[in-house]
Amino acid sequence: MFSYHLEPNLRLELLAPRHAQEIFEVVDANREHLRPRMPWVESTQSVANVEAFIATTLQQLAGNSGFQTAIRAGQEIVGVIGMHKIDWQNKSTSLGYWLAQKAQGQGIMTKACAAYISHSFTQLGLHRVEIRCATENTKSRAIPQRLGFTIEGTIREAEAIDGRYLSHVVYGLLSSEWQKTLSQA
Amino acid sequence: MFSYHLEPNLRLELLAPRHAQEIFEVVDANREHLRPRMPWVESTQSVANVEAFIATTLQQLAGNSGFQTAIRAGQEIVGVIGMHKIDWQNKSTSLGYWLAQKAQGQGIMTKACAAYISHSFTQLGLHRVEIRCATENTKSRAIPQRLGFTIEGTIREAEAIDGRYLSHVVYGLLSSEWQKTLSQA
Amino acid sequence: MFSYHLEPNLRLELLAPRHAQEIFEVVDANREHLRPRMPWVESTQSVANVEAFIATTLQQLAGNSGFQTAIRAGQEIVGVIGMHKIDWQNKSTSLGYWLAQKAQGQGIMTKACAAYISHSFTQLGLHRVEIRCATENTKSRAIPQRLGFTIEGTIREAEAIDGRYLSHVVYGLLSSEWQKTLSQA
Amino acid sequence: MFSYHLEPNLRLELLAPRHAQEIFEVVDANREHLRPRMPWVESTQSVANVEAFIATTLQQLAGNSGFQTAIRAGQEIVGVIGMHKIDWQNKSTSLGYWLAQKAQGQGIMTKACAAYISHSFTQLGLHRVEIRCATENTKSRAIPQRLGFTIEGTIREAEAIDGRYLSHVVYGLLSSEWQKTLSQA
Amino acid sequence: MFSYHLEPNLRLELLAPRHAQEIFEVVDANREHLRPRMPWVESTQSVANVEAFIATTLQQLAGNSGFQTAIRAGQEIVGVIGMHKIDWQNKSTSLGYWLAQKAQGQGIMTKACAAYISHSFTQLGLHRVEIRCATENTKSRAIPQRLGFTIEGTIREAEAIDGRYLSHVVYGLLSSEWQKTLSQA
């Protein structure tokens, strides 16, 4: 029921138990595409695994620590985006996302991120938004670059995935920088 | 961030912690209006009380047992509507709602209820929706009547409120009846 | 250890873990009799299921939300009766019960209900007791009728059981009505 | 509602929230009498303290770890008796009790203990019941002595109470010994 | 990381998850030796069982209710010693321990107990330490005897283990007695 329209045929839907079947099918159809960068792909073997994940995201929402949404393009779910958590003490959050292979190249995730950033700074009053991408993940890195984030460093061998360690580029965006971007747009 | 548009200037917003201040102000400005029919008015004495209520509704959502929304008309919150819980075993739910005095008489709550009913039958696959109104609350009773509910009985002295017992008229609507209403509209 | 004597050879025993074996056997011997009206019969497949149910009823007692008892006629458990919960805010409760087939027709459940009603109004200070029966369940309906309850309505298709929906007749009894009945007895 | 009759005017009532006021009054009227041997007397300063204790005993019951009862002589509560816990692994329990001053000397507690012992060995299938008394508490010690317990030792300075350490005489009774006592009675 | 040196090649290590494998191996190699006196041997069938036990001991520590340690002689774990709980109200605790067969006869457990006793009286400010041994377990009983404990009684048939009941000799040591022992040493 709850959604945020990015544009007429593109929206964010708050994850709910009834999304589990549909999301599992997208993950299942994108295993080769997602496995090298998403640590949870291997352990997502059934709809019940997705239901458990969704239950976790609703606990996160109930704990006032951020939320996660499905991205629906037309009739289909094509990905998920969400906050890892909200650090209210330091007024910061970080974003994570994945997109089905066939939905790439259309600017979908950039629009979704922009909506989260806008909500974080305007509605939630946060000060800083962070995105971390594997150094080699060019497509993922293009998103914060397009949105005006600053590269702040490279956390070496930060993530163990699919049998090897990936390093993470840290992208940061401050509330003041987002205001400037908006006023120039 | 998450909302459902009933019409261009009228929407349902999933209750979030940041709504607490605004809802408290509406309740506070409508004490005389709400006290005779809402048992929680007396104990709602601060923003913290509303925050606690909202935390409860988010736990309800996380437990897959329904949700509650603020109703926003233009810039202002004018009421709240939600499910008391979802009985998945018997595929039924019941609705509760209240509206600020000045927002009455515009069909707002009827539209909000219609959205919940539609979501319950279509998205959630429920079989039955129930609304209970105090026998004397003519305005509240008008809503299920307008939406095609059937009066199923009167539960005598069902609720203790403001020092006396109120009886409840039970209105029921079945999924099949709603389909018929829609097809005739 | 804890029991309430209805008459010399008939008593209510607070459900305890040691009742599980005996109750399972009664349920198991009455499957055909109980299945059409008790939703939990299908999922009661072992003593462990009854133990889990009894643990739930003890949590209910510990939460000051009512209790459940075995009904013992002579040496044998012949049924269970209890409160679904206590609504302290509105000072009301509702009763549920089942009886083994061979124990029917002796007024056992009417006496058991009378004890619960008396306890509810006198010891607990409640204002209202409710009993809901499936419309077609003549034997069950005879009990509130005999005890002076008023029919307050029929909740249509309220319960999904054994593959179909049953409607519920709602019977209500107020504290003042019970006093009158007693004084006339 | 739930009670066990020791004799026509003497019974054990399972502790329930509604006993709190009455028990607090007995404790309050017996402070001087109870303080030297009951560690909780000092911290029992209001009905709410007794309510909290009763809630604990109901959790104990719900956890299948024993129960506690008020002792009612005629119309009045005159004491409390209960199990500290049940050790199912080793099939043993221990009893604790206190009595109002004016109810002493009538054999009330001996009858209450006998009922608990009988229930423990017969209904619960336990193997051993223990009672510990402060060495100097002659009245309390008379009870296990009268009931055929064996002195098994003296645990030195086992309890800190009212500013000093008390030693505990340990009385033990085995199931087989109780059977013998009964057959000789 | 955390250990307490009893002597250069003998130390107590706070139990941590990484000890599970090693402890399981010692238990497994000592089944015949331990079974007659340790009730948990039968149910310790995998490393996961030991992990669950260690998790429990860490919860105990987190609850400020005592702790448990592995005993390491040279490179090998040869046993476990710990507090059953701390009774802060009465300032007392009791110790439990087991040793691999091949590590017996070297005074290891006596030194380990002495360290616990010293910590209990000096660091924790306790008043009493208790050790219970099965009457027939001569080796275990030698330890409190060597350390100056007093025999306070024999709890008959206190423990069900390996199909029969064992009686427990209770050994007690008071803080003042320990001070005297130390000053005489």
Added chain:
Amino acid sequence: MFSYHLEPNLRLELLAPRHAQEIFEVVDANREHLRPRMPWVESTQSVANVEAFIATTLQQLAGNSGFQTAIRAGQEIVGVIGMHKIDWQNKSTSLGYWLAQKAQGQGIMTKACAAYISHSFTQLGLHRVEIRCATENTKSRAIPQRLGFTIEGTIREAEAIDGRYLSHVVYGLLSSEWQKTLSQA
């Protein structure tokens, strides 16, 4: 009881409830020194606050997510060091620490960090250790620099403290790098 000796008069002690008083006194004596870089100083106003913090660290240990220790130089506690958490999935942890003003300049914290690093790589099998310091905190930054960490980036305005935002320099050390350092030492 549990400690790790860094050198004869310098050791790490696992935080326990009995440390609360002593740690509060050190914090209280170092308020001016700590306030500009430790967010919790303002809210540490009593021994009870430190007790609550210590309880949290013991829960962390019980959850197998790292631990925290007091640093004792001679007879006195002079600081605290610990892991923020352990990320077992990615085999990494991060360290945090503070030192009383008068204990600075003696290499104490460098030795303490070295012990944690060594334990993390050797005992826990971790792959990466991280330390974050405020850009302006020269003394804190000297520690990872001395221990061979690599500067990986600067997280801008990462922490809100004492009314302003501080940026964090991220220092990282991989297991392989630590082995090399050790072999060259």
